[in-house]
Amino acid sequence: MTEKDFMDNLKKRFYWCYSVAEKEYLAKKGYKYLFCCTHFTTRKVFWVFDTSDYLLKDVKTWKATHRKQKESDSAGDGRQSHN
Secondary structure, rough: OOOOOOOOHHHHHHHEEEOHHHHHHHOOOOOOOOOEEEEEOOOOOOEEEEHHHHHHHHHHHHHHHHHHHHHHHHHHOOOOOOO
């Protein structure tokens, strides 16, 4: 197995969450993270979830809602969002 195959397999099996707000949203939806780590380069905390179709659907919903909130927040102060 190549390193690329290994990484692709990890991405299919797990979901890495780097946002406290997103982690809290997923927890309120009933998801439990498998473990919490600190990124070796950025030193930022992240949470690892077992991937499922339900989780990915809720992640997509959260990201769409979060993106809309960021856009409306930046529209109020004259800045544009660059997502």
